[in-house]
Amino acid sequence: MVARVRVPDTVKRGEPFDVRIAIQHVMETGYRFDNAGRTIAKNVIHTLVARYDGIEVYRAELGSGIAANPYLQFWITAPASGMLELSWVDDAGVAGRERVPVTVRD
């Protein structure tokens, strides 16, 4: 899955900073029909988790109301420089992951 993540170049120790992620995904709602009248199976990214050096710091549960190619922005704090890992999974079981380093300054 194509995804793009951004964090600020440097963040201040303990101060909230924003994490932004855009994921390429069809986010099929499950409410649409094909030309033969059959329901197109629901397939959305249902869970996104952010871990900082292995500790869960953010979790999102998404559903059919989220548009395709979802874009999320959330704020976390970091006590020290480390690795932020975002992972997500959709209804079909396909998972995605992105890692981005965070540089903390005082």
Add this chain to the structure above:
Amino acid sequence: MLAAVMAAVLASAGCTAGDADGARAIAPQARPQPLQQGSAFMPPSLRAMQADELENPGMLWVARGSKLWQQAEGTDVRSCASCHGAVQSMRGAATRYPQVDRASGRLLNLEARIMQCRVERQKAPPLAWESEPLLALGAYVAFQSQGLPMRPSVEGAARPFFERGRERYHLRVGQMNLSCSQCHDASWGRQLGPETISQGHGTGYPVYRLEWQGAGSLQRRLRSCLSGVRAEMFPYGAEEHLELELYLAWRAEGLALEAPGVRR
């Protein structure tokens, strides 16, 4: 419902001479004044989405394109990079399309050129029109020309294509009997239902369209317009579309490319 609104709004605005309801007088080959790119007709929230490098969903296709650029394909196992080197060599390329292919004499838009490279030079299986890899590569290459002015050539071999494109632009078609000119020359800036009619330049393509919940080419958008006036859409790759794209590129000359654009 949109169809009924269109018919009502344009019933009296169809005439190209200046008339009482404020429709703009347009000389047959004049360009809109002042020339404005499509994003100028978007609401501020969409302009901001387009301008933000991460929020712009079209950038996901650019990102995918950057991977494909390096991917070796075909019996010759060549990637785009094998011949073209760094993608920065593509700077300015998108501003010169559509153009006539010297070898075959065919008119090619950017997507068609990529398809041709893939088959003839990479010796790889063809990419279908509007396929995800083609859109990704098109977005990646067009992105290299972001901010550069459109500069297509309509002289020499391109001239007959350009003239047919210009004729088609002014041709009334479809159940609604409308030409491109009637909306995009005579009625730009006016409302069509909830939408503000743009000048129809197509400089924001490949585009991320909210209605499609995905990316698409200018050709797809032209087909949508034809469908919108209840005219028969030509098949993908039809010369009718490409000629029109050439005319639009000429008409947009000087406007900066803003791919990937974000539109409704």
